[in-house]
Amino acid sequence: MRQATVYIDRQALQYNLNRVKQLAPQAKVVSMVKANAYGHGIKDCLDALKQTDAFGVACLQEALEIRELDFEQPITLIEGVFSLDEMPIVLAHNLELVVHHQQQVDWLIAHQDAYIAKNLKVWVKLNSGMNRLGFKITEIKAVIKQLQALGFNCVLAMHFANADAEHALNDAQIAQFLEIKQDCAPILASCCNSAAIYKYLELHFDYVRPGIMLYGASPFADRDVHDLDLKPVMRFTAEIIALNSIQAGESVGYGSTFIAEQAMTLAIVSIGYGDGYPRAFVAPNSVVIDGQFVAVVGRVAMDMIAIDVTNIKVDLGTEVELWGPNRLVDDVASANGTIGYELLCRLSNRPKRKIV
Numbered sequence: 351m352r353q354a355t356v357y358i359d360r361q362a363l364q365y366n367l368n369r370v371k372q373l374a375p376q377a378k379v380v381s382m383v384k385a386n387a388y389g390h391g392i393k394d395c396l397d398a399l400k401q402t403d404a405f406g407v408a409c410l411q412e413a414l415e416i417r418e419l420d421f422e423q424p425i426t427l428i429e430g431v432f433s434l435d436e437m438p439i440v441l442a443h444n445l446e447l448v449v450h451h452q453q454q455v456d457w458l459i460a461h462q463d464a465y466i467a468k469n470l471k472v473w474v475k476l477n478s479g480m481n482r483l484g485f486k487i488t489e490i491k492a493v494i495k496q497l498q499a500l501g502f503n504c505v506l507a508m509h510f511a512n513a514d515a516e517h518a519l520n521d522a523q524i525a526q527f528l529e530i531k532q533d534c535a536p537i538l539a540s541c542c543n544s545a546a547i548y549k550y551l552e553l554h555f556d557y558v559r560p561g562i563m564l565y566g567a568s569p570f571a572d573r574d575v576h577d578l579d580l581k582p583v584m585r586f587t588a589e590i591i592a593l594n595s596i597q598a599g600e601s602v603g604y605g606s607t608f609i610a611e612q613a614m615t616l617a618i619v620s621i622g623y624g625d626g627y628p629r630a631f632v633a634p635n636s637v638v639i640d641g642q643f644v645a646v647v648g649r650v651a652m653d654m655i656a657i658d659v660t661n662i663k664v665d666l667g668t669e670v671e672l673w674g675p676n677r678l679v680d681d682v683a684s685a686n687g688t689i690g691y692e693l694l695c696r697l698s699n700r701p702k703r704k705i706v
């Protein structure tokens with residue numbers, strides 16, 4: 351059988367959740383499990399995350415998957431509802447809403463009695479310069495005061511545009527957040543994603559919202575998961591399905607982009623962009639076999655890649671790590687001109703999934 355396999359290490363996931371708790375001992379943890387737990391498979395991840403205080407997802411469908419698996423923790427819909435007709439479902443499943451524009455506030459107020467009776471918090475989003483979602487600093491105070499006066503329990507929420515880097519906008523965002531937090535006190539507060547959890551220990555407040563760190567990938571370009579003391583949760587593998595010897599001047603794959611300078615041995619591996627392995631590399635890429643780095647040569651095809659095994663002993667069936675504890679997904683991503691987040695999320699459903 352064709353082997354392209356995603357292994358999910360639940361102990362690593364638990365380890366990483368505990369890292370969040372060590373770093374942010376006073377805060378509650380909202381584990382971000384949007385996009386099918388960053389491509390790890392929500393079903394396979396929830397058990398390992400059962401010690402989390404809450405979950406965060408991007409839409410109703412994702413929240414309902416969690417409820418169908420019988421997890422009762424609070425769930426925040428980080429973009430809120432998209433239409434009024436979602437409100438009864440929100441209430442039926444005890445979901446918490448972000449509100450980021452006035453229409454959402456109106457929809458919420460239309461259901462205020464049921465929402466408040468269920469003790470659901472409402473997350474009011476400040477747009478402090480990310481300029482995707484949220485109320486501007488000039489508008490948000492009135493929104494919060496109105497909701498508070500109606501009896502809603504509000505969480506002031508914000509998202510950093512540059513938590514992973516040094517950037518002048520960070521201080522400006524923090525200043526806006528602290529100003530509103532003070533003006534609307536007492537109010538719950540939340541502004542830290544993974545990068546900010548590491549970087550701003552003083553801004554953890556009531557809820558932290560880790561995503562990528564739970565899965566053992568790095569939010570930073572210049573700090574890898576070992577520096578951060580995190581464990582990769584996913585190990586993505588395939589196997590060697592053919593061996594080829596070629597001579598100097600011969601090429602491999604579509605476009606004949608790689609031309610051998612000397613005689614070499616190629617192994618063909620059962621992985622391609624049809625599995626979610628990326629194609630458009632901007633720098634040399636490699637895989638790991640038995641702890642050794644092995645270069646990928648030529649173009650990635652839908653179902654196959656070629657690797658240079660001239661100097662190592664391999665056989666048909668030898669396992670190849672595409673990313674995981676040895677070949678970090680963040681390093682594959684950077685050779686591909688992207689970030690680990692994207693590669694994890696865009697796996698296809700062709701690889702088999704296994705829990706370890």
Ligand SMILES: *Cc1c(COP(=O)(O)O)cnc(C)c1O
Nearest residue numbers: 382428509543544559560561562
């Ligand atoms: C996705 C998301 C997070 C988690 O971000 P990471 O960088 O993966 O830690 C936190 N907060 C919000 C609002 C998000 O959308």
